[in-house]
Ligand SMILES: Nc1nc2c(ncn2[C@@H]2O[C@H](COP(=O)(O)OP(=O)(O)OP(=O)(O)O)[C@@H](O)[C@H]2O)c(=O)[nH]1
C-alpha cells in the first residue's frame with residue numbers, strides 16, 4: 001500500500017529537532033500527531049486513538065533516549081510495544097473439553113467470513129489436532145449458505161449437521177449438539193447467519209442458541225477492513241453473548257486492520273485467529289507483534305522471516321549459497337534460486353512484507369513474475385552442458401534453444417545477461433562478506449526481479 | 452439560503468415517499484450522526500476549538516477519513532473566520548454545504564442503469580469478498596424486471612463454494628433467466644455463454660456476478676481484466692456499466708479498493724450496501740473525492756426490495772439533519 005513508512009515520517013520530523021536527547025512534550029507533539037494520523041488511517045477508532053496517544057505520551061515523556069536509537073525510533077518503539085501489548089494478551093487458545101464435545105459458535109455481521117472460517121477451523125482441528133469434528137449449518141437465511149458449508153465440508157471430509165432451511169437455527173443447534181454427544185465428536189462448530197446488531201429479533205436468536213447449547217467458545221468474526229463502527233459491533237455482540245474470542249478475517253488483503261486494536265482495547269476480548277486467504281488451510285493463530293507492525297504500516301518483517309524459514313528447503317538453500325560463494329554459479333543455480341523465491345509466494349506479497357521495499361506497481365510485479373516464468377522455460381530447454389557452462393553459448397546454440405521453447409534469441413540473451421549480472425553480484429557479495437559488510441540492496445533474497 | 456434550510460424546506464413541503472422510505476431505512480444509522488450534530492448545536496452556542504474537534508470526531512467516526520475530514524474542517528474554519536460566522540447552526544450549514552458541493556463538483560450524478568439503444572446492456576458487478584455483490588444483483592434484477600425489462604443473470608463466480616447455487620436461488624425467486632457454469636470452470640467462458648445467449652434472445656439487461664476478490668491479488672485482478680476483454684469480444688462497448696460494491700462497514704481500505712478495481716476495469720458506479728446497519732458509510736465520500744465515481748444505489752437490507760437509488764440530498768439530509 002502506498003503509505004509512507006511511519007518511521008520515515010517520524011525521522012523526517014525529528015531531523016528538525018536534532019540534538020535533543022530527551023523526549024519532551026514539545027518535541028513529541030508533532031510526532032504524536034503523525035502517529036495519530038497513522039492510526040486513524042488504519043481505522044483505529046477515534047476514541048481509542050485518543051486514549052492510546054495520551055497513554056503513549058505519558059509513557060514517553062522524560063524517557064532518556066536510548067543511545068542506540070534516535071528519538072523517532074524511540075517513540076516508534078514505545079508505540080509499537082504498547083500496541084503489541086494491547087493487541088496480545090488474554091487467553092488466545094481454544095480450551096478443549098475432555099470427554100464431551102467442545103462447542104464453538106461463530107457469529108458476526110453479514111459477509112464477515114463465518115462460513116469460510118467454520119470450514120477452516122474444522123480443517124485445522126481435524127488435520128492438525130486430530131479431532132473428530134462436526135459442523136452445523138445454522139444459516140437458514142442466506143440463499144445457498146448451507147450449500148456453501150456442505151461443499152466446504154465435503155472438500156475436507158467433515159460431516160455437516162443440516163436440516164434444511166425450514167427449521168429454526170436454535171433447533172438445529174440443539175439437535176446438532178445432541179448428535180455430537182451421541183456420536184462422540186470432539187468438536188461441534190455452529191455456523192450462523194450474518195446479522196446487523198440492531199436487528200433485535202436476530203440478535204435474540206443468537207442468545208437463544210447460546211442458552212440452548214451453552215457453547216464453550218463464542219467467536220466473533222471481524223473483517224480486517226472494518227471501519228470505525230467495528231468497535232460498536234463488537235460491543236453489541238459482546239454485551240449480549242460474552243464473547244470468548246475474535247477471528248480477524250481477510251488479513252491477506254492490504255487493509256491495515258486497526259479494528260483489531262479498537263476491539264481489543266474496548267472489549268478486552270482476545271483475538272484468537274487470523275484468516276489469511278480463501279483456502280481451508282488459510283487460518284493462522286493471531287500474532288500481536290505482526291499486527292502492531294501492520295497497523296503502523298511498518299511491514300511485516302517477522303512474517304517474511306518465518307515464511308522464508310518454513311518454505312525454503314534449507315539444505316537446498318545452503319547448497320546454493322555455498323555454490324554461489326564459491327563463485328561456481330551456473331544457470332541451474334540461478335533457476336534454483338528463482339524457484340526458492342517463487343516458493344515464498346508472489347513477489348508482490350513478498351515486497352509488501354519488507355519495510356522500505358521499493359514501491360513497485362502491480363504491473364511491474366506481474367512483469368517480473370512473467371520474466372521468471374520465461375527464464376524457467378528457456379533454461380529448461382538447454383542441455384546439461386549449457387546450463388553448467390553458459391560460457392559455451394554461441395549464436396547457433398542460442399538459436400537452437402530459442403526454437404526449442406518457442407522464444408526469440410533476444411530472450412535467450414536476456415537470460416544470459418541476467419546470469420552474468422547475478423554472477424557479478426555474487427562475486428561482490430563474497431568480497432563484502434570477507435570485509436564484513438553487506439553492500440546496500442543486497443541483503444535478503446538476492447537480486448531477483450530487477451526492479 | 453444554506454443547504455440545510457433549503458433541504459428542510461424542500462422536505463417539509465412535499466412529503467416525498469421516496470425520501471420517507473429512504474430516511475426511514477437509514478434512520479437507525481443516520482440518527483446517530485444527526486443526533487450528534489444536533490447535540491452539538493445545543494451544546495455550543497458559539498463555535499470554538501472544542502466544537503471543531505467534535506465535528507472532526509463525528510466525520511472520522513463515519514469513516515469519511517482523516518484526509519477529507521481535515522480538509523473539510525479547514526475549509527469551514529476558514530469560511531467561519533473570513534465571514535465572521537460563529538453561530539453553530541450556521542456553521543453546520545456551511546459544513547454540509549461543503550460536503551454537498553464537494554460531491555457535486557467531482558463528476559456527474561447518476562442512479563439508474565443507462566440502457567443502450569441496441570442490443571443487450573451489460574452490467575458487471577465487482578468487489579471484495581462478502582460485500583453483497585450477489586444480493587445487490589438480485590435487487591437490481593428485481594428493479595428492472597419490475598420496470599418491464601428482460602433480465603439475464605450470469606453466474607461467473609465459479610470459485611466460491613455455493614456461489615452459483617446462491618444466484619440460482621435468486622433467479623428462481625425472481626423468475627429470471629440465468630446462465631451458470633460448472634464449479635471451478637473459467638468465469639470468462641460462463642460470461643461468454645451468457646452474452647451469446649443474451650445477444651441471440653435480445654435480452655435488455657445482462658448482469659454478471661463474479662467471485663469476490665481482494666484487490667491486492669494480482670492473479671485475480673488479471674482474471675477480471677481477461678473477463679472484461681472476453682465480454683467486449685462478444686459485445687463491443689460492453690460492459691456498459693461496472694458497479695463496485697462497497698460495504699458500509701468498510702474503513703479506509705475502501706478507497707484502495709476503488710482505486711485498484713478502477714485500474715483493471717473502468718468503474719461507472721458505486722453501490723453501498725448494508726446501510727441498514729450502524730455503519731455510516733462515509734467512505735463513499737472519500738471514494739467520490741478521490742475517483743469521482745458516482746454512488747448509484749444503496750442497499751438497505753437482505754431482501755430483493757431493499758435497494759434504493761442513491762440520492763445525495765437525502766443522504767446528507769439523513770446524515771445531518773434532524774428527522
Ligand atoms: N443487512 C444487510 N445485509 C446485506 C446487504 N446486502 C447483502 N447483505 C448480506 O451480506 C451477505 C453477503 O452477501 P453476498 O451477496 O453473498 O455478498 P457477495 O459480495 O456476493 O459475497 P462473495 O460472492 O462471497 O464475495 C449476505 O448475508 C447478504 O444477505 C444489505 O444491504 N444489508
Ligand SMILES: [Mg+2]
Pocket residue numbers: 584585586608614660661662663
Ligand atoms: Mg457472491
